[in-house]
Amino acid sequence: MSENIRVLITDDHPVFRQGLKGLLHALGVEVVGEAENGPEAVRMAAELQPDVVVMDLHMPGGNGIEATRTITRTSPRIGVLVLTMFRDDDSVFAAMRAGARGYLLKESGAEEIARAVKAVAAGEAIYGPEIARRVLTYFTDMPDPRRAVFPELTDREREVLALIAQGRSNAEIAGTLYLSQKTVRNHVSNIFMKLHVADRAQAIVVAREAGLGESTPR
Template sequence: MNPTSDADPIRVLIADDHPVFRQGLHGLLDALGVEVVAEAENGPEAVRLAAELQPDVVVMDLHMPGGNGIEATRTLTRTSPRIGVLVLTMFRDDDSVFAAMRAGARGYLLKESGADEISRAVRAVAAGEAIYGPEIARRVLTFFADVPDPKQAAFPQLTDREREVLELIAQGRNNQEIAGVLFLSPKTVRNHVSNIFMKLHVADRAQAIVLAREAGLGTD
């Protein structure tokens, strides 16, 4: 639910250590009909002013002397969860993006963003939505697309075929059933099972099943 209306403008606190940038952003937000309630030049000041003034949105730079934006964001989202934090920074590296997300920021824009993009982001964050600039959104999507399947990451010492056999062992199938599923001879399956036990340092099928299920195999 949007806490604001046309008669009740969005209230914003700007946190940035560059006075010229703060002045420019202040003017831009004024022109967009957004009320700037205060400016802060570091993280602790932003936290103090936000607690006192309770703005709808804090537009937060990340790297400021005297207290960075990540810590300030983490504190604000813990102590004043109603307040949305929109990161507006020049830093586009993955570490900064994901640190801000983990700290609870609802939005992340680069300082090169245009007025329309900043306006849309401020209004979205005030409404409780999450929003990211196009480049940041691509980074986030690429990161999650590249996250390996934990089942594939488990037991890297096994071959693909051995992992298939272990998956079926974890499902409770015996060697004859595994042979039928994988179109292998029972002898070949026995060899794979022996290799699996040796590589996993387990003594029997029961121990192999425990390890496999702890890694998420055999649960589908």
């Protein structure tokens, strides 16, 4: 590992900090400071400008999520690697939203931690195997966002509504979706009824407010 990587360790347990510091020193990494809580990490990160902040999440005196958010906002070049005992989805995704580039559990081995520090310093995103599986499962199980809009409509009706929102006529919709104009008229009537709108103009307003029809009409 490059000896040029400079790390700030943030954890409220002195014994853990000392152990991690020894591990990183053995790998040729310079530990430029140690913080006991989030606010201290923010202050030291601004002062020392390390390449990586290794961040615990739940600490007395200020949590790691807020510290991560502040550090990544004020010093975007600094990478935050979360190293914690917490494996729950709320903690993982809160850290990701706050800007953490990596998330490892404290049970991770030395090689895994070393690889993560190097990757985060290089601007990459890295997650431990268990965390990566959780993230993948989360996104695999996410509902189709198109179905979250107007769930009362069928997939075909949503397609028709999106084209209505683009200002397409029934004839143009029929040509685009390879349907008869009669079928399109039936879909349009069902859409109006389900959305409780009186006409095409109201349907366009409702659809565009929901983010449909943003592409340019052909």
